[in-house]
Amino acid sequence: MSFDIQKIRKDFPILSRKVNGYPLVYLDNAATSQKPQQVIDCIVDYYSNYNANIHRGVHTLSQEATDAYESARKKIQTHFNAKEAYEIIFTAGTTHGINLVANGFSEILKKGDEIIVSAMEHHSNIVPWQMLCEKTGAILKVIPMNEEGVLVFSEYEKLLSKKTKLVFVNHISNALGTINPIVEIIEKAHEVGAAVLVDGAQACSHIKPDLQRLDVDFYVTSAHKMCGPTGVGILYMKEEWGNKLPPYQGGGEMIAEVTFEKTTYAGLPHKFEAGTPNICGGIAFGAAIDYLNTIGFEAIEKHENELLKYATEKLLKIDGLKIYGTGPDKTSVVSFNIEGIHPYDIGAIVDKLGIAVRTGHHCAQPIMDFYKIPGTVRASFAFYNTLEEVDALVTAVKKAKMMLS
Amino acid sequence: MTIEAIQEELIDEFSMFDDWMQRYEYMIELGKSLPLIDENLKTDDKLIKGCQSKVWLNSEMKNGKIIFTADSDAIITKGIIAVLVRVFSNQKPQAILDANTDFIDEIGLKEHLSPTRANGLVSMIKQMKMYALAYQTQLNN
Ligand SMILES: Cc1ncc(COP(=O)(O)O)c(C=O)c1O
Numbered sequence: 335m336s337f338d339i340q341k342i343r344k345d346f347p348i349l350s351r352k353v354n355g356y357p358l359v360y361l362d363n364a365a366t367s368q369k370p371q372q373v374i375d376c377i378v379d380y381y382s383n384y385n386a387n388i389h390r391g392v393h394t395l396s397q398e399a400t401d402a403y404e405s406a407r408k409k410i411q412t413h414f415n416a417k418e419a420y421e422i423i424f425t426a427g428t429t430h431g432i433n434l435v436a437n438g439f440s441e442i443l444k445k446g447d448e449i450i451v452s453a454m455e456h457h458s459n460i461v462p463w464q465m466l467c468e469k470t471g472a473i474l475k476v477i478p479m480n481e482e483g484v485l486v487f488s489e490y491e492k493l494l495s496k497k498t499k500l501v502f503v504n505h506i507s508n509a510l511g512t513i514n515p516i517v518e519i520i521e522k523a524h525e526v527g528a529a530v531l532v533d534g535a536q537a538c539s540h541i542k543p544d545l546q547r548l549d550v551d552f553y554v555t556s557a558h559k560m561c562g563p564t565g566v567g568i569l570y571m572k573e574e575w576g577n578k579l580p581p582y583q584g585g586g587e588m589i590a591e592v593t594f595e596k597t598t599y600a601g602l603p604h605k606f607e608a609g610t611p612n613i614c615g616g617i618a619f620g621a622a623i624d625y626l627n628t629i630g631f632e633a634i635e636k637h638e639n640e641l642l643k644y645a646t647e648k649l650l651k652i653d654g655l656k657i658y659g660t661g662p663d664k665t666s667v668v669s670f671n672i673e674g675i676h677p678y679d680i681g682a683i684v685d686k687l688g689i690a691v692r693t694g695h696h697c698a699q700p701i702m703d704f705y706k707i708p709g710t711v712r713a714s715f716a717f718y719n720t721l722e723e724v725d726a727l728v729t730a731v732k733k734a735k736m737m738l739s
Numbered sequence: 740m741t742i743e744a745i746q747e748e749l750i751d752e753f754s755m756f757d758d759w760m761q762r763y764e765y766m767i768e769l770g771k772s773l774p775l776i777d778e779n780l781k782t783d784d785k786l787i788k789g790c791q792s793k794v795w796l797n798s799e800m801k802n803g804k805i806i807f808t809a810d811s812d813a814i815i816t817k818g819i820i821a822v823l824v825r826v827f828s829n830q831k832p833q834a835i836l837d838a839n840t841d842f843i844d845e846i847g848l849k850e851h852l853s854p855t856r857a858n859g860l861v862s863m864i865k866q867m868k869m870y871a872l873a874y875q876t877q878l879n880n
Pocket of ligand 1: 364365428429456504506508533535556558
């Protein structure tokens with residue numbers, strides 16, 4: 335299929351709205367993506383035609399809803415090339431998936447065991463590991479990054495040892511756009527017998543990970559950053575880990591048999607899916623994946639790379655502008671500051687011109703501390719953004735600079 | 740001048756502008772006239788929480804009136820504080836406690852009132868009123 339940007343933009347109703355009198359230029363895709371009509375229709379269809387609880391009733395609606403939910407799981411399995419559909423656990427999102435794994439490891443880790451995380455994690459996702467270490471007496475080690483915003487691989491290798499039980503790293507950094515070398519990270523971790531959890535929240539809208547080929551133990555992501563709804567995501571876990579980890583929450587769905595003496599847990603994935611899930615969300619996540627695949631990840635990558643290259647070139651022409659995250663492998667995220675100007679000021683002015691960017695520390699305080707800056711302005715592009723929108727951003731930033739200096 | 744009179748004055752001044760850019764430019768100008776907090780008072784306990792940019796606010800009591808000084812590392816934020824300092828500084832604590840803040844809407848800064856803007860306009864007003872309350876309580880004792 336050829337990549338017809340104007341046709342694609344028509345799929346997203348929100349892209350035709352105005353903000354402060356200007357056409358919306360949405361460049362906050364790393365926070366959440368916009369939703370195409372196909373996904374919106376799927377949600378409407380679910381609630382209009384076959385809303386019912388799943389896995390419980392024998393009635394037709396419940397069957398239809400269960401089938402749709404389970405077929406979404408299969409779709410996700412195929413998309414990510416997981417070996418089995420039951421290795422895909424529906425969650426409320428990336429954060430939930432991370433907590434689920436951290437909780438599971440609280441029964442596995444012993445005092446003196448080590449967990450490795452990277453210096454460029456979403457800071458809220460460092461918290462579950464800190465909590466886990468407090469609880470178990472395990473020790474948290476951090477892979478440092480360099481000035482380019484790239485992890486120092488040799489330091490990672492030094493941190494690994496027989497004591498390492500788990501490595502947690504994001505596939506792509508939300509603040510910088512750096513793509514981490516997860517293939518090598520996973521390989522090295524496995525050499526010492528450690529498991530690896532990859533946070534794919536920022537990755538899956540740009541690239542299509544092949545989970546079996548990566549040989550990753552756990553992989554988490556959120557639907558809302560890949561054209562799907564909020565409040566739903568997945569945790570992939572290899573079957574052997576699924577059997578090893580204890581359940582996270584107790585409730586309906588996750589049990590095989592209950593008496594007051596003893597409960598037998600259900601098998602995967604239900605063991606980790608207590609209670610009524612986000613049924614509609616799961617189904618719409620499937621629709622979002624279908625949508626992305628009709629556009630095609632090759633085409634998405636090509637277009638986004640073009641946007642990134644163009645934006646980088648244009649922005650760097652602005653005097654005093656510095657980009658953070660300049661490694662060779664990155665996705666369409668440009669995090670920047672202009673010398674002597676606070677990122678908040680730039681954000682406030684470009685917003686007035688209809689441009690949505692993010693300002694602040696992007697939940698990656700350690701990265702900001704590393705660069706000794708209060709934050710950055712972050713423009714993050716999606717496949718539905720255009721070169722003209724990059725121009726609008728550049729013009730707006732220039733205007734802001736003029737007003738502020 | 741009373742708080743109401745200053746607010747009227749600000750509404751008047753801002754009504755001269757017909758677009759947001761001129762309003763912002765004026766606010767940036769006002770920011771430059773902000774009575775700056777003493778550098779050695781820029782300590783963490785003077786920082787206002789809930790701002791994306793740093794805001795330091797100091798208060799002292801002189802002749803029964805509160806004098807505010809402040810600073811920020813962001814220019815627009817500085818302009819916003821300058822507006823607030825002009826309204827609330829050099830006033831009696833009770834007058835600050837009684838004042839309403841509808842004028843912010845009228846001078847076209849309403850968007851900064853939204854807590855999601857994270858620029859802390861709401862927190863700044865709250866902090867000023869907290870200082871006023873503390874001084875008022877002292878006066879009553
Ligand atoms: C790298 C990364 N991890 C995790 C998250 C959290 O995702 P969610 O809020 O969907 O749980 C985000 C979202 O901002 C992210 O960018």
